[in-house]
Amino acid sequence: MKEEIIIAGFGGQGVLSMGKILAYSAIMQDMEVTWMPSYGPEMRGGTANVCVILSDKKISSPIVTKYDTAIILNQQSLDKFESSVKPGGLLLYDPNGIVRHPERTDITVCRINAVDVAAKVGNSKVYNMAVLGGYLKMKPVVEMENVDKGLAKSIPARYSDLIALNKAAIEEGMKSVETL
Amino acid sequence: MAEKILMKGNEAIAISAIRNGVDGYFGYPITPQSEVMETLMKERPWLTTGMVVLQAESETSSINMVYGGASCGKKVMTSSSSPGISLMCEGLSYLAGAELPCVIVNCQRGGPGLGTIQPSQSDYNQCVKGGGHGDYNAIVLAPASGQDMYDFVDWGFDLAFKYRTPVIILADGIVGQMMEKVELRPEKPRMTKEELLAAAPWATTGKTADRPYNVITSLALESDVQERFNRKLAAKYEVIKEKEVKYEEYQTEDAEYLFVAFGCSSRICEAVVDQLREEGVKAGLLRPVTLFPFPTKRLQELSGQVKSMMSIELNLGQMVDDVRLAVNGACPVGFYGRQGGIIYTPDEIVEEFKKFNNLK
Numbered sequence: 001m002k003e004e005i006i007i008a009g010f011g012g013q014g015v016l017s018m019g020k021i022l023a024y025s026a027i028m029q030d031m032e033v034t035w036m037p038s039y040g041p042e043m044r045g046g047t048a049n050v051c052v053i054l055s056d057k058k059i060s061s062p063i064v065t066k067y068d069t070a071i072i073l074n075q076q077s078l079d080k081f082e083s084s085v086k087p088g089g090l091l092l093y094d095p096n097g098i099v100r101h102p103e104r105t106d107i108t109v110c111r112i113n114a115v116d117v118a119a120k121v122g123n124s125k126v127y128n129m130a131v132l133g134g135y136l137k138m139k140p141v142v143e144m145e146n147v148d149k150g151l152a153k154s155i156p157a158r159y160s161d162l163i164a165l166n167k168a169a170i171e172e173g174m175k176s177v178e179t180l
Numbered sequence: 181m182a183e184k185i186l187m188k189g190n191e192a193i194a195i196s197a198i199r200n201g202v203d204g205y206f207g208y209p210i211t212p213q214s215e216v217m218e219t220l221m222k223e224r225p226w227l228t229t230g231m232v233v234l235q236a237e238s239e240t241s242s243i244n245m246v247y248g249g250a251s252c253g254k255k256v257m258t259s260s261s262s263p264g265i266s267l268m269c270e271g272l273s274y275l276a277g278a279e280l281p282c283v284i285v286n287c288q289r290g291g292p293g294l295g296t297i298q299p300s301q302s303d304y305n306q307c308v309k310g311g312g313h314g315d316y317n318a319i320v321l322a323p324a325s326g327q328d329m330y331d332f333v334d335w336g337f338d339l340a341f342k343y344r345t346p347v348i349i350l351a352d353g354i355v356g357q358m359m360e361k362v363e364l365r366p367e368k369p370r371m372t373k374e375e376l377l378a379a380a381p382w383a384t385t386g387k388t389a390d391r392p393y394n395v396i397t398s399l400a401l402e403s404d405v406q407e408r409f410n411r412k413l414a415a416k417y418e419v420i421k422e423k424e425v426k427y428e429e430y431q432t433e434d435a436e437y438l439f440v441a442f443g444c445s446s447r448i449c450e451a452v453v454d455q456l457r458e459e460g461v462k463a464g465l466l467r468p469v470t471l472f473p474f475p476t477k478r479l480q481e482l483s484g485q486v487k488s489m490m491s492i493e494l495n496l497g498q499m500v501d502d503v504r505l506a507v508n509g510a511c512p513v514g515f516y517g518r519q520g521g522i523i524y525t526p527d528e529i530v531e532e533f534k535k536f537n538n539l540k
Contacts, residue, residue, distance in 0.1 A: 020359065024186050027361050033186070035359035039212060040297055060450035062358050063523045153186070 001031075001056050003141050004064050006081055008049035009073025009094075014128030017154070018071075019050040022132060025142040025150030026054040034062040047076050054141055071135055073114075075099060092135055092177070102180075110138055112177045118169060126169035133173020184361040189329040189351060192362045193259060193285055194219035196333040197231070201370040203254035204232040206245035208264060211297040212353040213287035216259040229370055239264040243271030243284075250280035251396040253376045253383030255337050259285035261353075262303050263294055265311070272346060273312025276413075277398025281340035281380075283333060284318075285349045287356035290521050298521020299353030301443060304498035307348045308471045315410050317417055318346040319424065320471040322442040326360035334368070339424065341379055343416055350471060352494065354444040354523070420473050427475040428467045431457065435464025437537065438482055440503050441492040442468050444523075449492050451526040452533070461539065471499070476506040483510035488537055490514040492529060512536075 005022070009015045016037055023033040037050045051067075053059050070081045072093040078100070085091050085107050092110045093102065102109045117130035136147065147170065151163050187195065194216050197205060207217045217235060225231035236242040242258045249256030260268060265286045275282060288303045290296035308320050319339050321332045329351060336347040371379060384394050400406040428446075431453050432438065441449040446467035456463040466482065468475050483489070488511055491500035500515040507513055514536040518524045534540065 020186065023359060027184060027186055033359075033361060035186070036354065037357060039353075039357055059447075060454065061448040061526060062354065062444070063448065063525070065525050065527075 001054075001141070003054045003069065003139065004067050005052045005054070005069045005071065006049060006067045006084070007052065007071040007073075008047065008077030008081055011046055011048040013048075013073050014125075015048045015073065016050050018128040018132050019052045021129075021147075021150050021154045022135075022142070023052055023054070023150075024153045025147045028146040028149040028153070029142050031056060031142075032059050034059050036062045047074065049077065049081075069135065069139060071131060073131065078102065090138055092131070092138060094131065108138070109180045110134065110177055111180055112173060114173065114176075117172050117176050121165065121169045121172050123165055123169075126166055129166045129169035130173035130176070133170035134177035136170065137174040137177050138179075182363050182365065184363050186359050187326060187362050188215055188357060188359050189323070189326045189355045190215035190259075190287065190357070191219045192326045192330040193333060193349070194223065195362075195364070196330040197257060198223055198225040198229060199364065199367045200334040200337065201229065201255065201368045202231055202257055202333070202337070203370055204234070204245075204249045204256040205258065206234050206236050206242040206249075206256070207258050207260065208236055208239050208242050210239075210261045210264045212289055212299070212356050213259050213261045213285065213351075215356070216285065216287075231370070239267035240271065243268040243275075246282045246284070247271055247275055247278070247280060250275065250282045251278070251384050253380030253385060255281075255341075255371065257283040257285070257333075257337075259287065261287045261289045261297075262291050262300070263289075265303060265306065269306070269312040271312075272318065273310075273314050273316065274398050275346045276312070276316035276318060277314060278396050279344040279382075279413075280346065280396065281337070281344055283336040283340060283347050283349060285351060288350065288352040290519060296521045297353070299357075299444065299523065300494050300519070300521060301352055301445065302495035302498070302519070303350065304471065304493065304495060307350050308474075308499075308502075316413060317420075317472050318348050319343070319420060319473070320348045320350050322350050322469060322471050323355055324443050324446050324467065325355065326358065326362045329355060330362050331365070334365070343420060344382070345416070345420075350443070352443050353521070417473075421476075424470060425473045425475050425477070426469040427478060428469060430465040430467070431462075432464035432466065432482065434462055435482075435485065436462040436487050437464070437533070438486045438489045439463065439465045439492055439533075440468070440479070440489055440499070441465065442471060442499065445492050445494060448524060448526060449529065452492075452529045455526055455530055456533070463533075468499075474502050474506070476502070479503060479506035480508070480510070483507040486511060488512040488514060490516065490533060490536060492524070493517045494523070495519065
């Protein structure tokens with residue numbers, strides 16, 4: 001199994017930490033992972049993206065240009081990455097603020113209104129976990145018990161009381177994702 | 181089994197330094213390596229191992245603090261990225277001239293000048309061929325993963341003390357910024373005073389009655405003294421070339437075509453080899469792990485086996501000169517590179533490979 005994922009959106013949406021939690025969950029499942037962020041002066045308030053690769057085998061190149069899954073959280077990222085999803089792949093996006101929606105028909109397109117999900121859980125900061133839940137529903141690449149462990153590893157000990165909230169957002173995200 | 185932790189290559193350098201008993205780190209922030217000092221400051225090792233972590237006022241200052249620490253036989257290191265390494269080159273030459281052990285991490289970005297903060301391998305010539313003035317070489321190690329970043333700190337200090345020489349870990353923005361799982365090896369405590377005296381009897385630790393003065397200097401005003409010292413260094417480099425070459429091979433047993441690539445490029449070339457093998461082309465990869473000393477002998481051997489070699493680098497073609505020198509005309513040697521922080525894709529390399537070898 002090898003899953004190549006691009007997660008892209010605005011800086012501040014939790015793109016990088018979503019990737020990190022996913023990567024840590026995969027480590028808990030004894031998989032190989034790479035997490036390669038875009039980095040630069042444009043990140044604050046601008047676009048941010050991270051390429052996460054999960055694999056049963058050693059990962060050679062950490063840089064890829066075609067993805068099994070694209071998780072898209074703003075218009076710029078949709079414009080940039082829609083064409084780079086492999087045929088038969090998955091595109092999961094948040095329609096909030098999107099004016100030009102995905103057009104491809106050779107991939108699975110899913111939608112999650114993660115702002116609403118986070119509001120329902122009661123904290124807008126778990127927006128990214130709602131999106132992660134949507135992804136894990138569509139592609140259960142890691143088991144939930146390992147996601148729990150991944151969360152515990154990624155969240156600093158002083159915030160451990162927030163693990164339950166993050167988990168609730170993941171679960172609510174799983175319920176809210178819809179396939180178009 | 182030891183715990184595996186998800187961390188950036190730069191974080192691995194910092195954690196490894198603490199766990200391997202490094203005595204001091206002196207640095208100045210620069211993208212894409214700032215996480216090294218950030219992590220050290222966050223971990224506060226001065227409260228646990230007693231390791232000193234200090235943000236100097238400049239790179240020039242950092243490297244001279246390294247000179248001071250190393251003169252006392254301490255395990256000291258610094259890290260920076262390309263423009264910062266340029267500022268350190270004077271100090272690097274003095275460290276080589278005074279035969280001082282230390283580890284310097286260069287997490288390369290694009291140049292020349294202030295350049296781009298994106299990944300690059302364009303400091304090969306600077307780090308492998310010298311950088312500072314004078315007849316000297318530093319040992320240069322080229323990590324390709326987070327685990328390498330962790331492991332090369334300890335390996336680097338072993339080599340540095342064994343040969344009394346600066347060691348450069350020549351990383352890049354990808355290896356520094358990428359998170360991977362890293363296994364923490366067993367800890368090594370900092371050297372005790374007795375261990376230090378045994379490991380570095382040349383160090384300026386305070387003169388005792390039973391030995392003459394230890395002098396740390398790179399000044400040799402008399403020509404015959406200078407030449408004698410130059411020849412001593414040359415003899416040391418010959419031993420290093422003989423004993424410390426390290427490389428990794430991938431699919432070379434029956435290879436008809438060879439890629440040569442170091443650091444992050446070697447990983448991309450592994451994917452290229454896989455892709456070509458699927459098409460029935462017998463490709464292989466040699467990854468120099470040490471850039472100085474360079475795997476010259478092995479490349480010479482392979483030049484009799486393969487139809488051609490191709491050096492793949494994130495620069496305009498630097499290591500390719502050393503590949504050509506090793507091969508010495510025995511087979512054609514090609515080059516493909518990208519610059520400015522643009523990373524080649526495996527597809528792109530396959531296409532350039534086919535062009536070079538006239539393959540369809």
